[in-house]
Amino acid sequence: MELSRGKSILLTATLFIVGSYFLILSLIKAQGFLAPLVMAIVLALLMIPLAKKIEKTKINRAFASLICTFILFLISLGIFAVLSFQVKNFVDDWEEIKEQMQPKIEQAEEYIYEHTNLSKEDFEEYKEQNNLSTLASSGSSGERAFSFMKKVVDFISNYLLTFIYIFFLINYRNRFKNFFLRLVSKEQQQNARKIIHRTATIVQQYLVGKAFLIVFLSVLYSVGLGFSGVDNFILISFIAAFLSLIPFIGNIIGFMLALVFGFLTTGETTVLIGIIITFTLVQFIESYILEPYVVGDKVNLHPFLVILAIIAGNMIWGVMGMILAIPVLGILNVILRHVKPLKPFGYLLSTDKQNDKD
Template identity: 30%
Template sequence: MQHHAPAEVKQSGVVHYTFVLIGLSLLVYVLHKLDGILLPILFAALLAVLLLPLVLRFERWKLPRVWAIIFTLLLVIAALVGMFYLFGSQIVSLRDELPKLQERGVQYFDQIQQWASHKFGYQPISKDELIDSGMESFKSSAGGYLGSTLSTTAGVLSVTTLVPIYIFCFLYYRDHMRQFLFRFVSPDKRTNVLHTMDNIQVVVQAYIQGLLTVIVIVSVLNSIGLLVLGVKFAVFFAIFASVLAIIPYIGILVGSAIPALVTLVDTGSPTKALGVVGVFVFVQFLEGNFITPMVTGSKVSINPMAAIIVLILGGELWGTPGMILSIPLVAVLKVVFDANKSTEPWGFLLGDVSDGTELKSAKSAAKEGFFMRTWHKLRPG
């Protein structure tokens, strides 16, 4: 009696893509629910990659790995404390000006109401009514504001505590994690994995170092423009807008609107307020077309359409932190896509128009990167 092997059941394309969509939906749900855990880890991973060269330099100076990481973290903390000290003095001065700005703002609001009443028959609201309605609104939502403030403060303190710990762990256990990844890969494919890891390191370092350099340059240009216009707190607003530029496309809008509004209330001159907006728009034009391409070059080659889409998706998933993380994460994802033939079309879709040549240059640049050199040292024989 002849036995026939069971016929192979082939999945239809509809069933396959249905399972893919279900898996993606579950992944997005889990990522959203675990944002409090994942966000500090992701920020720490990016910062660990950025700080790795400094740790390696300390280690080459014969410092133990633990002390090399501690000294690196202390340098970063000292830089942040110095920056907050400079910001703090400006914030205190701005706080002292707030009552005067508030009084002038109410006066301008009354003038606008009088103009609208004369032009359109609009019934103006008195200053007392405006204050009373504002107080009623504040009282009704005070509990929500207090709860959100406490939640935000707790979240910031948690992140401030956890991120340095995660950075230390990533830097200290980097060899152990690399060996962990190798256990999923056959020996003949480990060279490709090393190339991919080195490419990721190059992309992340290029993005973050370039971003910090751009922030410094844009801060200087903004400061010059605002000082020429005679804007109060020019340096503070210049740095504030430059830091907000971390959030692509949207950050500069918020960063320019606040100083323009303060200038309008302080001077009563719409022309000067428009001049403030003009300074930020001009510097943003220089940043997008000349400064950023010269600083970062072609190492982070995400096309604008993909950048806008992932920016919106990151904001929907994780809010402002998601918008900050979206570009470097998608750049890492592109490197992973480019490393596999089956996913290379998706990497091409995310990349810029000249991405073919950029991919080759990135691979050649990472030919003997940190992970490859370390592997050659650790490999027996």
């Protein structure tokens, strides 16, 4: 009997591992199709309350859906415009920045030579083997141009497809909702309605809270980094605030960007102190004031599982996967917590402390 039970557990574990492997592989292969669709679903859930308000003014659903989609499109264009303007300023100043950074890089190299077993010859050999300019020049100019154009076309296609998906998802939301309700028995439809409503609510609360948080953080970072004397502080502040969409990791990346483009380009100790003070104060305000009141515990996810989801999202879909990891995991958590056989998995994902005793 024990042997039979052991075989059953082993078989279940093997099937789970193999199934997970092929699921992840499929998600990676289907990124071009699934990533814009999942992003569209998340954004469509965000815009449903606005669509309902517009429809109450006697505007038909199709036009209301078009208005909501256009609003999202304008917001995305605004974000791209701000980033493009700031990146252009950064590119224009790149030669000057490079000259200012060169002494710091040379000092860092000398420090490495003095305090490690690495020699200058080893470092030069490594730079030759990993020369980005050499890699960029490999292949014909036609191949490079074709590759670049292909990436641009793919990006624009996915970008526009996302908004097309959003329009149809908002416009035909009742049909999709009824489809899911018809998948379950009449006895379970009430629970299914609760899952659908709770899923939409969690995504809306989380994204709206994050949007306000990004605005607040952009202002706070801009004030602190501006007074600290950091060049291109608006761009760095916006990127650092936007990276807060990626919990834990985003704040670290933002701080490193500020150090690289702030302290290393000037070399002034006052700038370094200003960057450290700015990020310390803003992180304190975000963690203990803004985050609890603006965002709160909307998705009810365990921090450890959040980190795993972010890492997995990066491995599967890159930056987009990291951004989508939290709302998707929050949706999954709602489903698991409301389906009786899957409730143990919902308990594992959530921050519930019930029955946590040894």
